[in-house]
Amino acid sequence: MAAGRLSFRNITALAPMVRVGTLPMRLLALDYGADVVYCEELIDMKMAQCQRVVNEVLQTVDFVAPDDRVMFRTCDREKDRVVFQMVTENTRVSSGLWEKDVAAIDVNMGCPKEYSTKGGMGAALLSNPDKIEAVKASFCFHAVHLFQLEETVGLVQRIEKTGVAAVAVHGRYTEERPRHPVHCDYIQAVAQAVSIPVIANGGSLDLVKTHANIEEFRKVTGASSVMLGRAAMWNMSVFSSQGPDPVEKVMDEYLKYAIRYDNHAFNTKYCLCQMLRDKVESPLGKQVQAAQTNAEISVAFGLQEFYLQMQEELQARRDSLQSDSQPDRPIIDGDVTTMAVKFERRKYPPQITPKMFLLEWSRKEKLEQPLYETVQRSQDRAFQSTVTVAGRKYRSSLWEKSKKFAEQAAAIVCLRVLGIPEGHIGEKDSSLVCKRKREGKMNGSLFKPGGGRSTEIL
Numbered sequence: 001m002a003a004g005r006l007s008f009r010n011i012t013a014l015a016p017m018v019r020v021g022t023l024p025m026r027l028l029a030l031d032y033g034a035d036v037v038y039c040e041e042l043i044d045m046k047m048a049q050c051q052r053v054v055n056e057v058l059q060t061v062d063f064v065a066p067d068d069r070v071m072f073r074t075c076d077r078e079k080d081r082v083v084f085q086m087v088t089e090n091t092r093v094s095s096g097l098w099e100k101d102v103a104a105i106d107v108n109m110g111c112p113k114e115y116s117t118k119g120g121m122g123a124a125l126l127s128n129p130d131k132i133e134a135v136k137a138s139f140c141f142h143a144v145h146l147f148q149l150e151e152t153v154g155l156v157q158r159i160e161k162t163g164v165a166a167v168a169v170h171g172r173y174t175e176e177r178p179r180h181p182v183h184c185d186y187i188q189a190v191a192q193a194v195s196i197p198v199i200a201n202g203g204s205l206d207l208v209k210t211h212a213n214i215e216e217f218r219k220v221t222g223a224s225s226v227m228l229g230r231a232a233m234w235n236m237s238v239f240s241s242q243g244p245d246p247v248e249k250v251m252d253e254y255l256k257y258a259i260r261y262d263n264h265a266f267n268t269k270y271c272l273c274q275m276l277r278d279k280v281e282s283p284l285g286k287q288v289q290a291a292q293t294n295a296e297i298s299v300a301f302g303l304q305e306f307y308l309q310m311q312e313e314l315q316a317r318r319d320s321l322q323s324d325s326q327p328d329r330p331i332i333d334g335d336v337t338t339m340a341v342k343f344e345r346r347k348y349p350p351q352i353t354p355k356m357f358l359l360e361w362s363r364k365e366k367l368e369q370p371l372y373e374t375v376q377r378s379q380d381r382a383f384q385s386t387v388t389v390a391g392r393k394y395r396s397s398l399w400e401k402s403k404k405f406a407e408q409a410a411a412i413v414c415l416r417v418l419g420i421p422e423g424h425i426g427e428k429d430s431s432l433v434c435k436r437k438r439e440g441k442m443n444g445s446l447f448k449p450g451g452g453r454s455t456e457i458l
């Protein structure tokens with residue numbers, strides 16, 4: 001742990017929870033009064049392969065895996081409060097990558113899952129105190145499993161000597177399940193035996209149901225601090241000294257963060273389903289389960305206007321960042337010509353698009369039909385298209401919010417570079433697309449019968 005930045009004395013913390021401890025949940029926990037928030041456990045080897053990307057659109061720092069998945073997303077708001085939980089067995093592991101983005105690092109010695117233990121990580125570390133001592137000092141440990149009392153106390157004392165900042169103790173044995181009562185007396189014995197802060201954990205099911213119970217749990221365990229897992233996952237307002245909020249309000253607040261930070265929809269669904277608990281089969285629960293995108297989830301919660309407004313804000317930020325940084329002239333690199341161009345629908349008559357103009361021109365020139373290839377980047381799911389015309393490629397350096405818009409932008413680049421009319425309002429009339437087509441009156445391969453939404457086709 002980066003000592004000095006974060007104190008583990010007399011705090012309440014959101015426990016590390018796989019799939020739950022992502023950015024929107026962590027921010028929600030801070031809003032409701034948690035002092036410290038742990039992220040979900042992340043495997044050190046996977047993190048080492050990630051690239052650190054400053055996401056200027058979302059105003060976050062993302063750690064992006066080689067397959068483009070965002071493994072860890074964080075933001076300034078939580079910088080001094082977020083604990084990065086790592087699953088590791090590497091005694092030389094370096095925290096350099098995350099050091100400047102998080103307040104502390106926690107080594108998980110509790111994960112009983114096979115993928116952790118067979119690599120000597122997670123709970124397997126507990127039975128290898130030599131290794132624990134060798135894992136870099138200045139970490140904070142989250143130990144889940146208890147052994148016999150003397151063994152547990154002895155182990156935590158050894159951990160203390162490594163110079164860690166705190167130890168979170170989940171008062172259950174390896175073979176016990178979360179439904180078993182927590183052993184407060186064990187946590188108390190550990191708390192009495194060491195001088196570093198002990199964070200009591202494991203009380204969600206039977207002991208901590210309200211904010212007042214947090215203090216009771218702290219007292220009964222004699223611990224310095226309290227960490228909550230499930231009680232917080234079910235209703236984050238348990239951290240609030242103002243009393244609980246109805247879970248419906250908590251879900252709304254959560255969803256707003258999920259939309260604002262472009263949280264992966266499957267993760268959003270998972271967290272909402274944990275909050276719905278026994279209502280997961282209710283009509284709302286079924287709607288959430290059926291949804292595939294954050295947009296669809298927002299409809300289930302009546303937050304579609306918030307969703308649209310947020311998309312507009314993010315797009316405006318994306319546009320201004322892009323236009324600030326990109327020159328408006330073609331850059332040629334090999335067979336690719338790039339230009340900073342955006343497709344602005346309002347600049348074209350309803351039936352006309354640049355793609356349509358490019359297609360007509362290619363036909364007139366007896367060239368092959370333009371070929372569009374589109375990619376989507378993970379950090380903001382924006383699109384970029386490349387169009388191939390007469391063996392050369394054209395693309396816009398500006399990323400668009402949809403595949404259709406990205407294709408139109410690529411078409412504009414090609415048209416501008418080749419000096420071909422693109423069909424926007426106020427442009428000198430060209431004969432490329434005839435008047436009847438412009439008005440959408442033709443039934444042909446280009447237009448839907450009745451002159452319908454031709455832009456759908458192109």
Ligand SMILES: Cc1cc2nc3c(=O)[nH]c(=O)nc-3n(C[C@H](O)[C@H](O)[C@H](O)COP(=O)(O)O)c2cc1C
Pocket residue numbers: 015016017018019020040041085108109110111142144170178201202203204205227228229230231
């Ligand atoms: C959904 C879920 C995911 C969890 N993931 C992790 C994890 O990633 N790392 C970890 O050390 N513990 C993990 N745990 C254990 C919790 O951090 C905590 O120790 C446990 O839930 C007991 O606390 P509680 O009674 O307050 O829930 C997880 C627990 C739950 C319910």
